[in-house]
Amino acid sequence: MFLFRHKSLSICFLAAAIVLFSSCGSRALLDSTVKLNNYWYKLDAAGFNTEVTDTVSNYNFYLNVRHSTHYRFSNLYLFLETRFPNGNSTRDTLELVLANAEGKWLGKGWGDLREDHILLKKNLRFPLKGPYRFMIWQAMRRDTLKGIYDVGIQIIRVK
Helix, strand or coil: CCCHHHHHHHHHHHHHHHHHHHHCCCCEEEEEEEEEEEEEECCCCEEEEEEECCCCCCEEEEEEEEEECCCCCEEEEEEEECCCCCCEEECCCEEEECEEECCECEECCCCCEEEEEEEEEEEEEECCCCCEEEEEEEECCEEEEEEEEEEEEEEEECC
């Protein structure tokens, strides 16, 4: 009988925890990563889609990069294309600084792996409701870039 109560109590506690954590709600409009498997060819785009329903709130826009400490460069140039719901698009060239002037990696991690969480735009407001598509290409002067494992976008609503 005690075993049955203990099991029931555990199940009730687990159910309550799931309801509690799921009711908190995520502030992330988009949180997605594309695996590159250590090689990024210049014509291979990482694509991300999201549906915007709120044009009043502010969002912080982050780029996430996971790379090897054997990556040859201290920076990473990217092309970022944004496609808006009305069919218009913009294209930006970005430079992500991954190491300081002394060669120390700025991202977090240990061993030969680093993760950079870079704020790209603060307090961004989306001008239109509807589907958005973000495309990212590497823009380094090499056809194939070695040492980049993942690239991602995180768009978080500001409280």
